Amino acid sequence: MLLEVRDLRVEFRTRDGIARAVDGVGYAVDAGETLAVLGESGSGKSVTAQAVMGILDTPPGRITGGRVLFQGRDLLTLKERERRRIRGAQMAMIFQDALSALNPVLTVGDQLGEMFVVHRGMSRKDARARAVELMERVRIPAAAQRVRDHPHQFSGGMRQRIMIAMALALRPALVIADEPTTALDVTVQAQVMDLLAELRREYRMGLILITHDLGVVADVADRIAVMYAGRIVESAPVRDLYRAPAHPYTRGLLDSVPRLDRKGRELYAIKGMPPNLMRVPPGCSFHPRCPMAQDVCRTDEPPLYEVPGGRASACHFWRECLRG
Numbered sequence: 414m415l416l417e418v419r420d421l422r423v424e425f426r427t428r429d430g431i432a433r434a435v436d437g438v439g440y441a442v443d444a445g446e447t448l449a450v451l452g453e454s455g456s457g458k459s460v461t462a463q464a465v466m467g468i469l470d471t472p473p474g475r476i477t478g479g480r481v482l483f484q485g486r487d488l489l490t491l492k493e494r495e496r497r498r499i500r501g502a503q504m505a506m507i508f509q510d511a512l513s514a515l516n517p518v519l520t521v522g523d524q525l526g527e528m529f530v531v532h533r534g535m536s537r538k539d540a541r542a543r544a545v546e547l548m549e550r551v552r553i554p555a556a557a558q559r560v561r562d563h564p565h566q567f568s569g570g571m572r573q574r575i576m577i578a579m580a581l582a583l584r585p586a587l588v589i590a591d592e593p594t595t596a597l598d599v600t601v602q603a604q605v606m607d608l609l610a611e612l613r614r615e616y617r618m619g620l621i622l623i624t625h626d627l628g629v630v631a632d633v634a635d636r637i638a639v640m641y642a643g644r645i646v647e648s649a650p651v652r653d654l655y656r657a658p659a660h661p662y663t664r665g666l667l668d669s670v671p672r673l674d675r676k677g678r679e680l681y682a683i684k685g686m687p688p689n690l691m692r693v694p695p696g697c698s699f700h701p702r703c704p705m706a707q708d709v710c711r712t713d714e715p716p717l718y719e720v721p722g723g724r725a726s727a728c729h730f731w732r733e734c735l736r737g
């Protein structure tokens with residue numbers, strides 16, 4: 414297994430108390446595989462990714478438990494110097510907002526080239542040539558000229574391509590893309606996603622794709638992990654999850670996506686709001702919003718039950734849920 418996260422825990426200490434932003438999360442990604450991580454705002458998708466990458470803001474964040482096994486090594490036990498060597502070269506991250514992730518005062522050529530200078534010991538000249546190649550690879554028109562431009566001189570879509578080029582420059586084994594297309598308009602979103610999927614195939618990378626967009630997930634992901642209030646509540650191969658979700662929260666997410674075959678029908682919305690992480694409800698944290706909730710859900714926290722077909726669900730009533 415390329416990456417295996419086990420029982421990861423991250424807390425934020427705030428004036429109002431301790432928020433368990435990541436509360437025992439586990440997931441795994443193999444080489445060449447795409448795992449989509451789905452869930453409402455604040456469910457812990459990004460904080461999990463930051464902890465895996467080793468870029469969590471500490472303080473206020475603190476990893477309080479778990480393991481992050483990358484190619485068999487627990488990253489949480491490595492020294493920062495070793496982690497830095499892995500970051501960039503073997504695992505890389507693509508962020509939502511390229512403008513704030515790229516350095517505004519350097520040309521894109523210098524930023525791309527820097528990767529080869531630092532990690533590969535190349536000369537400036539060779540690094541520049543590799544930067545142009547990379548820009549061509551992510552289909553930036555007139556790459557040989559544009560390599561001298563600064564990030565703000567590119568459109569949003571082109572900037573996102575540059576960030577993809579940065580992330581993939583050293584052909585990492587694992588890429589984490591955190592809402593990589595959310596800031597773009599719909600047609601550009603599709604182009605950037607297609608490019609990312611194509612490169613992932615070509616390089617046989619493992620990809621963790623954090624997204625709100627269930628439409629995107631269906632096309633590119635192999636597996637899905639659904640997060641709610643700092644936990645994984647369901648995980649399954651993508652097709653099985655679409656066909657029959659094993660958690661009412663997943664069902665709610667699926668039912669709230671507009672579909673052509675249900676035109677004219679009112680869209681479903683999951684009632685209520687995600688919980689405040691300082692005051693997570695007892696029992697199943699989803700119970701106040703759940704249309705299937707029973708007494709046991711208000712008192713007993715569901716474990717992550719194994720569901721046939723390589724799936725898992727944190728619902729006491731996953732069988733009923735599967736039946737629809």
Ligand SMILES: Nc1ncnc2c1ncn2[C@@H]1O[C@H](COP(=O)(O)OP(=O)(O)OP(=O)(O)O)[C@@H](O)[C@H]1O
Nearest residue numbers: 425432434453454455456457458459460461473690
């Ligand atoms: N710097 C911080 N200080 C305090 N709490 C934080 C901080 N960053 C994150 N959190 C807490 O961690 C929780 C999870 O945040 P995270 O950014 O992982 O959510 P997310 O699932 O990525 O949401 P989104 O879809 O909005 O990006 C938040 O609900 C918040 O309570």
Ligand SMILES: [Mg+2]
Nearest residue numbers: 458459460591
């Ligand atoms: Mg996020």
